[in-house]
Amino acid sequence: MVQDLGRVVSNSEVKRGYFLMDIRSPSIARQAKPGQFLTVRCGDVTSPLLRRPFGFHRINDSGFQVLYEVVGKGTRLLSELKPGNKVDVLGPLGNGFTVPGKTKDVIIVAGGIGVAPLVALAEKIVNSPQSIVHRKPLVLLGARTRNDILCVREFRKLECEIKVSTDDGSQGFKGGVTDLLEDLLSSIDYRLSTIYACGPEAMLKEIAAIARKRKSEAYASLEGNIACGVGACLGCAIETRSGYKLVCEDGPVFNLNEVVWR
Ligand SMILES: Cc1cc2nc3c(=O)[nH]c(=O)nc-3n(C[C@H](O)[C@H](O)[C@H](O)COP(=O)(O)OP(=O)(O)OC[C@H]3O[C@@H](n4cnc5c(N)ncnc54)[C@H](O)[C@@H]3O)c2cc1C
Ligand code: FES
Structure with missing residues (x-):
């Protein structure tokens, strides 16, 4: 698990109320696997007080994407981040999916x-x-x-x-x-x-x-x-x-x- 100041590469509304954010953070991306999650500090240290959890939507060598729905204060603040802004991210957390080996469908x-x-x-x-x-x-x-x-x-x-x-x-x-x-x-x-x-x-x-x-x-x-x-x-x-x-x-x-x- 790593705490990092990731760099927002892009953050745009893909459908009404849904945003896709691309975050550069090689140290987290290197360890992340599908089904694990990260927590994000959405505002300043006090509001919202708690970090918000999000799954890894896509993972590449230098970073990852978060696909999120704006439902409250934390996600609204996230939606206002611009390319170049820094975002405090902590992850990867949790177990993740086990990718099937030899299996049926x-x-x-x-x-x-x-x-x-x-x-x-x-x-x-x-x-x-x-x-x-x-x-x-x-x-x-x-x-x-x-x-x-x-x-x-x-x-x-x-x-x-x-x-x-x-x-x-x-x-x-x-x-x-x-x-x-x-x-x-x-x-x-x-x-x-x-x-x-x-x-x-x-x-x-x-x-x-x-x-x-x-x-x-x-x-x-x-x-x-x-x-x-x-x-x-x-x-x-x-x-x-x-x-x-x-x-x-x-x-x-x-x-x-x-x-x-x-
Ligand atoms: C492991 C994990 C992975 C997640 N991955 C994603 C993701 O990839 N994309 C995404 O959009 N969201 C994801 N979520 C949900 C996301 O964390 C919440 O939507 C977010 O924390 C809301 O923060 P907020 O401050 O905007 O809203 P708040 O003000 O905290 O809440 C607004 C409303 O949303 C409801 N709410 C908050 N959290 C949840 C929740 N976990 N489940 C159901 N309702 C909730 C509240 O009850 C309230 O009605 C994930 C949650 C978990 C636990
Ligand atoms: S969120 Fe605190 S123990 Fe799981």
């Missing part, structure tokens, strides 16, 4: 801004020589409206097949992304797939139930309430079948079968 399921860390994962799977997946990952993108569907271009570049759902039917299938997943897993073609997901808790809970029913493995990056981010405050504890675990240290990626859902 991979299905990636994203809910809204939960797509952010899944692009780095797809890049790793597609480009990794150890990962002998049967075919390119199938990506299911779910969101409230078409404005909230992100990263189609990135997954297309990786030649992933993409299916989209929106709650209001403004793009793709009208309904939940978990309906698409259930359909796929009931077809012989995608039985025994490994699922990787990130998104709202209700979506992850449904995926856990579907995966259990279909005897599939499912892993997800959880978005708990991160305060310290380094295992010191115990504020991010969740219950699992093997006792309480910390999202920031033992996660954020968990086997969904292990999580005890409320």
Whole structure:
């Protein structure tokens, strides 16, 4: 883990309310892997007091990208940063995704801004020589409206097949992304797939139930309430079948079968 003053290379609105920030920080980038996260000081030392957590959206040799939705004070302050500004970043933190070795198919399921860390994962799977997946990952993108569907271009570049759902039917299938997943897993073609997901808790809970029913493995990056981010405050504890675990240290990626859902 490294604390660094990264340099903002670019920071622009990619869709209404969603920003992509490119940060130069070779020392963090060298250690980062998909599914791990960093914490960012968004304002001055006192406000907001706590650093904010973000997944690595894409990682390269000299830095990384953060894809974020503006939801409150911290993310609004981030959206105001300009190229050349310095930003206090700490990472990489947490465990990250385990890239599948010799496996069946991979299905990636994203809910809204939960797509952010899944692009780095797809890049790793597609480009990794150890990962002998049967075919390119199938990506299911779910969101409230078409404005909230992100990263189609990135997954297309990786030649992933993409299916989209929106709650209001403004793009793709009208309904939940978990309906698409259930359909796929009931077809012989995608039985025994490994699922990787990130998104709202209700979506992850449904995926856990579907995966259990279909005897599939499912892993997800959880978005708990991160305060310290380094295992010191115990504020991010969740219950699992093997006792309480910390999202920031033992996660954020968990086997969904292990999580005890409320
Ligand atoms: C491991 C991890 C990785 C994350 N990666 C990303 C990412 O790549 N891109 C991204 O946009 N966001 C990500 N988040 C969520 C992000 O950290 C929050 O949106 C951010 O901290 C909000 O800060 P704020 O000051 O703008 O809003 P705040 O003022 O803190 O909150 C504004 C609103 O958002 C809600 N909120 C805050 N944090 C969360 C959360 N973790 N989950 C659900 N609701 C929340 C609050 O309840 C409140 O209603 C991640 C969170 C975690 C734990
Ligand atoms: S956020 Fe403090 S222990 Fe996890």
